[in-house]
Amino acid sequence: MTELLPAAGLTLADEILLAERLNEFVQDREAFSDNTWKQLLSVMRTGSRWASEHGRSFLPMSRADLRDYLLWLQASGRASSTVSTHAALISMLHRNAGLVPPNISPLVFRAVKKINRTAVISGERAGQAIPFRIGDLLRLDAQWSGSGRLQQVRDLAFLHVAYATLLRVSELGRLRVRDISRTADGRIVLDVAWTKTIVMTGGLIKALSDLSSQRLTEWITLSGLIAEPDAFLFGPVHRSNRATVALLNPLSTRALEDIFARAWREAGPGKDARPNKNRYRGWSGHSTRVGAAIDMALKKYSTAQIMQEGTWKKPETVMRYIRHVDAHAGAMVDLMDKYASS
Incomplete structure (x- = not known):
């Protein structure tokens, strides 16, 4: 088991070891999705800038500094979900650097709980893409x-x-023409x-309906991509x-x-x-x-x-x-409607 370095007071030997672990982390970046990696880099830029401006340390980050950083994010107008993402990615960075994550502290736990509670009470609601039905x-x-x-x-x-x-x-966006196969009735898989x-090596199979198969076939035929697997x-x-x-x-x-x-x-x-x-x-x-x-x-x-x-x-x-789907058909609504009609 990898020995975790302390969150503060690193010796020269510790700093050398930290640099080695970070280098290994970067070399293994393919273990994470591109989106996760982009988010991590964004958090590192924002966190490092905050630490520099406030005379704090970003890596390693103490529990008190993380608490102040998360509260600063909220005060700067970030949504509670964004604050939680910063906390999670800072924890991930510390773990992969072999450092004790500051998130395990009750001080940080209370800060996150305070941020979430304040956000809900103030009327913050999660955004949602407009449905394409x-x-x-x-x-x-x-x-x-x-x-x-x-x-x-x-x-x-x-x-x-x-x-x-x-x-x-x-x-x-990653789909290629060679990923297309057809069932006996001509539908696309x-x-x-x-x-x-x-x-996983087995991947995932997705079948299309007759109409969707027809539209995709029209595209690859008219575009000439049907000959470019x-x-x-x-x-x-x-x-x-x-x-x-x-x-x-x-x-x-x-x-x-x-x-x-x-x-x-x-x-x-x-x-x-x-x-x-x-x-x-x-x-x-x-x-x-x-x-x-x-x-x-x-x-x-x-x-x-x-x-x-x-x-x-x-x-x-x-x-x-789907929280709004059949919201009117909950158990208590059904119970009260039955009593009202009896």
């Missing part, structure tokens, strides 16, 4: 199917796959190598109305998010949708996951089934998405 998909399908614009053909196929598979944007929560499934479309065969780099997150923005302009509810947390003002990369989860809940699929389709590990995540 099955009705939205079919409305777009009626408007974009048969389009002479290759970009719309691609966008429609992408939205079909996004809704049908509940994959995350980054996971959709996608072989997803790995997801944020499922990393190593190309990313959803690549760029040049303004000359020709597809670019992308072999090295997938479409950026920004480019994929732009697909949702174009869909919103074409078929979104517009002013009828209320933005929340100044962030969700139209469909975004998470909208198909939220919308599909809501549609499944409305059709009485179980939470376990929804979790399986969306590769969610925690039922709390799914419940946050």
Whole structure:
């Protein structure tokens, strides 16, 4: 078992050992998702800047300094979920550096509890992407199917796959033409190598409906990608109305998010949708996951089934998405309605 270094008072030998462990940590960065690594680097930049400005130490960080840092984040307007992310990633950094995580202190535990309680009492609510529902998909399908614009053909196929598979944007971007196979009746099956929560050699299989299979087939046929098995499934479309065969780099997150923005302009509810947390003002990369989860809940699929389709590990995540579904049909509402009608 690796011996943990103290949170303060490091000797020269300790500092050398710390540098070695951090170097090993960086060398093994592939053990973490790109998003986790980007978040960690962002936290390190923010935390280091705070420590420098306030005469504190970021690594190692004492329990008192971490408490003050988290309270400073809240005072600076960060959401409680963001503060919790900073605390968790600082703990992860300390563990991988062989340091005692300051988060284990009751001082930090009370600070986090205080931050969460204050946030809830002050009216903070978790933001949620505007759902992209099955009705939205079919409305777009009626408007974009048969389009002479290759970009719309691609966008429609992408939205079909996004809704049908509940994959995350980054996971959709990694799909390649070779990941397509077909069932006996011609429907498409996608072989997803790995997801944020499922990393194993067996991968994940996602089947498409007849309509979604048809739209994806139209895209790879018209774009010519059907003859390019190593190309990313959803690549760029040049303004000359020709597809670019992308072999090295997938479409950026920004480019994929732009697909949702174009869909919103074409078929979104517009002013009828209320933005929340100044962030969700139209469909975004998470909208198909939220919308599909809501549609499944409305059709009485179980939470376990929804979790399986969306590769969610925690039922709390799914419940946050579908919390308004059948809210009027709770046990107490049912009980009181029965007494009122008797």
